[in-house]
Structures are given as structure tokens and as C-alpha cells.
Amino acid sequence: MAKIRIATTSLAGCFGCHMSFLDLDERLVALADLVEFDRSPITDIEHCTNCDIGLIEGGVCNSENVHTLREFRKNCKILVAVGACAINGGLPAMRNFIPLEECLSEAYLDGIGVENPQIPSDPELPLLLDKVRPIHEVVKIDYFLPGCPPSADVFWAFLTDLLEGREPSLSYELVHYD
């Protein structure tokens, strides 16, 4: 049987979700028998091709995030929002309470210790969106894995459900945080 292809990426996230994925530890070996990785920080493949599952960490904070997300949506049969940032915007979305104009001015123009004040302007650089958005506000998302980060057990439960052809479901213990 052909292996299931998985792609992963981090948009406006901290890679904590990816680290948690790696916490699967020895289960990664079992997983490797069933899946192979496409575009992912794990593989350094730059663009995804036809995949079965796309895992997205982090929210959407700039134009490049939008393009990446669209590439994933186009190429992945199932697209998954992984972690609080992807689902709600999370920590990066704290800036939503401050107008972008003020954020950029503080960082590049009149913040303490700024030398040669100017707003970076280069076609190579992605532009910031006025607000950090959860990914389901930009493309259609099929599943959501809550947590900051979701535990390795959550990844395991979700992937094994999918691999074994069941509708994924997370037990109460896996999504109970206090």
C-alpha cells in the first residue's frame, strides 16, 4: 500500500506544535512505516505536491502565510489546524489590540534604540496583515487539534484514527487542560 503523504508547516507559530509532534518519540518509528513526509521543516522540501494530510501550525499574520496556506489547501486532501495559534490566532494575535500602524512605528521608527529608522520596503518581504487571523478565516479547514501545543497523544490519536479509516475524535482526557 502506498504510504500516506503528510505535509506540515508553521505560519505565525512558535514551532512548539512541531516540537510536540516530535514528542511522539518511538511512535515516530511506527508512524514512519505508514506515512512519508512531503513539504515540512522535517524534510526541507520547499513546496508540497499531492498530499493526503496537511498539518498547519500558527495563524496567518502576513501575505506569505496566505500563499503558503493556499498551497497547502490546494494540495492536501485533508487540512488540519494544529494548536491554539492556528485555531484562534493565539499569542501572535495579541497584537490585534494594537493598530498595525503603531506596531510598525514602534518597531521600525520611534522605538527605543532604533537606528536608521525606516519601514522595510522590499518586494522580497511579505507584508503584514492588519490583524492576525485564525487559518479557518482564510481557507476551509477540515479538522482542528486544540492545545498549546496539542500533546503528542493528540497527534497520535488523530493520525491513527485517520490512518485506520475512522472519523477522528479526541477523548475528554486529551482536550482537558486544567
Added chain:
Amino acid sequence: MQQFIQNLAEKNQHQVTHLLEILREIQARYHHIPADAIEQLALLLKIPRTQIISVVEFYSFFTDSPRGQYELLISDSITDHMLGKKNLMEYIVSKLKVGVGGVRSDGLVSLDNTSCSGMCDQGPAGLVNGHALTHLDRSRIDTIAELINQQIPLADWPAEFFQVDDNIHKPGLLLSQGIVHGQALKKAMARGLKATLQEIDQSGLRGRGGAGFKTAMKWQFCSEEAENERYVVCNADEGEPGTFKDRVLLNSYAHQVFEGMTLCAAIIGAKQGFLYLRGEYLHLVDKLQSVLDERRQFGLLGNNILDRLDFDIEIRLGAGAYICGEESALIESLEGKAGIPRNRPPYPVSQGYLGKPTVVNNVETFYAAAAIAVNGGDWFASVGTAKSKGSKILSICGDCARPGIYEYPFGTTMQKILTDCGAEDVLGLQIGGPSGTFISNQEFDRKLAFEDLATGGSFIVFNNSRNILDIAHNFTHFFAHESCGFCTPCRVGTSLLRQQLDKIVDGHGSAGDVVALEELCQLVKTHSHCGLGQTAANPVLTTLERYPELYQSQLKLISYEPGFDLDAALETARRMANRDDAGAHLAQTDAE
């Protein structure tokens, strides 16, 4: 300021329960609640300053940054919109030179929206420094702009700007036959209090505030609690958009309402009562105070009422929070706290104000109870249906020739009511306000009754020129604004509902968006802590059920589109980085 606050605290005997009263006076004088005032109050009342801050943040009439010397609020009810509120607001903005939510640079005037101010039959309406304004139009705005610029005190503004009419068009069982002051109490004493409770039971009277709990049972439960201190609370928060019958009862029939409260006090054994009046009805306070004074002079209130009873009533004002109509939130508010609904049980009848047994009833319930004490239970039960006895007072507004107050026996059909109020070419009705039900013009044979169409009094008529989605949109925004924020399903859910509905209404909806909307509705409805959240999805659910094709027709034939303008979201960054190359733009959908 220090002296002012010191005096204020003394005037209120340093009672924490009077915190709202104190803050109302500070806001009225300084047009915000200064941080220094909070510090000082915290010391005087011996409570943490955070407790005061939480109250300031909770109520929409309190602000932590200065508003204008004239705080102008315009009612945002659907009925105000039907009377041209949107255009009027644009006019106000240009005339007063202040944005919505803003304060003019000279600090003289501030402008904002406020939830339904209860003047639906005489809108567009508003409030200036808490005082109700009715029949707003361009010429009145012109005058108001002048008055503000010349800093004329409100007392010298034209009286007709503040005139509030009763507009009673159809009195029924209760309104056509008032009682003589004291008559209910005298009859009750003569008959015996137990027997009078029996009469109220016999009458079948159910609460008029919405939920319809049997009144006699509530009073009975409260009287049976093993406590020696009890309270009577009259719920005059009347925040459900489209409801204004309590305002009329308090304006013209306050004696009978207070008599009903006193009757309740006699039956349950309470010494203290409260009228919790929504802040929007500030204009009624002086009049109500004089009615209370009159009753004290007549020996119908205070010590030794009819040689049998000690009972008095205090008026407490709210500060702009719909949730405070919910009885347990109301009690929290009476105690000087943020109006967050309590866990129930224990119900207020066993643990209410200050933890003591408390009866909370609607204005109309007390008003009816007094009449029943005079005329007997059978008199009341002679009209109505098997499960809904007596009559109901409706406040009718929207697209009809004669908006105002109508009283009908339960069991009356919608068609009859519509004919009476002069409604033509009707699209549908909102019964019971946003938290109630929308019915279409195929359902006008349905009846006014707890078992069919229940309402706390709100009855809004829409004609065929109206758009269903606009209605659902206005109501959904109302709930998102009024959610108290205590529980996540409602706090987050009502905002998501608003966002999802906006997405569809604004034409960004795609294949799965109506299904997603419906799922969200079910979640908010089934998981919320109190009645607000449990009914917040009703505007969408009841219209979606009747007009599914209308919602579907808004959707684009693509699998997904963002609900906001992606390219516009880059505008600030584009401008600041001085870019306009292809990479500085985004397509709304991934069509490439």
C-alpha cells in the same frame, strides 16, 4: 473631587450595595469614572479597587475615559433602524462633528450607540446624559447641536424633546379597570393573606417577564423558607428590544404596581422591597419617588401599614446592561456588583438578595396581582386559555399605523392584533423580542399564549419592504454586544455568530457557511450558562427555519471565501512600506 466623593459615600452610608448609585453620580458629574475616584472609593467602602473597576467595565453607562459633557447615545433597536436611524446617525455625525464612539475635540459632546432604549413607539430615540430623547429627526438634531454648542443646561432644553407618551390604544381586563389606592391591601387583610394567596393561585397568574412561572407558587416557596429576612424585587429592567409596557405601567399605574409589591411583602413576610429600574428610564425616577412618598403619606408604605405591616420600597437604577433583567444577575447588580447570572439552583426564592429569600417579579405581574387581590381569582381566570389565564399587555411597534400599548386576553390570534394596530402588507412578526420567535405571514392564526406564542410584551411588526437578514443581523449583534462574558459558549459564541452571519450577509459566504452557522447556533444554545446565551441564536434559527433559501441564496458557488477583505487587510502595511507591486496585493480567493 475628593470632597464630592466623600459626601457621596456618606450619603450612601458607605454601603457597597449602593455602588451603582455612587458610580452613576460620579459619571453624571465627571462624564467618566476617574482612576482617583476609584482609589478613594475603594478606601471609603473598604473594598478592593479591582472590584470597583470590574463594575465600571461591566456597565455600558460607566466609562473609564472621559465622555463629552453631553453624552449622546442613540438607540440601536431594529425599530429605530426602521424609522431611519442609519441616515439620522450619519446626519448627527456630520452635524455634531463627532464620530460614533468618539468625543469631540472640545470635549463638549460624545456620541455612541446604545441598545434599545424602550421608546420603540416614538423613535428614533436616544439618551442625553441618561435622559430619554424621543422622536429624533433632523430638525431636532439641528437644535440639539445648537444647544450643545451654547452649552445650554438640559433643564432648559425644549421639554417636548423629552416628552414620552403612553400611547395606550387598547385597554383590556386590567388597564380598563384600575384599583383604588390601598384597596388590594385592605381586601387581602380582610380576606386573610393565606386566602389571598389562594386567590392568586386560583387566578392562574404566571410571571409576565417571559418565563411564565406561576406567581402564587413563587410567593409560596419564598414564604416557606426558614429565614426571617425576605425581599421583594420588582424587575423593571425591561431591556428586551421592542418591550416598553413596563415603562407605561410605571408612568401611569405605579400605585398599583407598588401595591402589588406590598401585597407580596405581606404574604411572604418581607420588610424591604426594591424597584430595579433600567437606567434608560431615569426620566421616571422623580415621578416614582413622589408616588412612593404619597403612599407613605396614605399609610400604604412604611411602618404600620394598615396597622399590620412594615414595608418600604427603594428605587435602584441600572446602568445599561440587558443581562441585569435576568433575575439572578439583577440581584447581583442590586448588591452593587457586575450583573453576572448566578448558578441556579439555589433560586432567588431561597437565596436571593444578600443570600436571603427573594421574590423577583415583573412589573406587570405585580400590577396584575394587585387587581386579582381586589377582584378575585375567578375574575382573572375568566379570560384566557386553559394554560394561560388572564390578559397580556403588549407593546406593539414597527410597521403599523398605531404603535403603542394593547391588552389582550390570552388566546387572541395574531391576525386580530395586526388588524387592531393597523398593520398592512405584513412580512412577519417578532414575538418576544430578539430572544423570542420570528413568525412568517403564513402563521397569523397562531395565538398569544404561553403554549403557543409567548412574549414578555415585545411585538414587532415587519412589512414586506423589510429584509429578514437585516433583522437577524441587528438582533445577533445585540446579543454579541450584551453577552455578559461570564461563560465561553456565549461570550465567544455570540461573537462568532455575529461574524459568521456578517460574512454571509456581506456576500462572502460560500458552500459550507450556512451549515457552519447552524452548528454554531446549536452550540451557543445548548452550552450557555443563562437565558441570554440560550436564546441568542433564536433570531438566526427561527428565520433560517422559515427562509432557508434566503440564506442559501447569499452564498457564492465556490468552496470557500474569507469573510473579510484580504487585500484591504494589507493596506496599512502597503502604505507604510510604500509599496504597490504585485507581491503587495492578495486576491480574495485562490482562483489562480
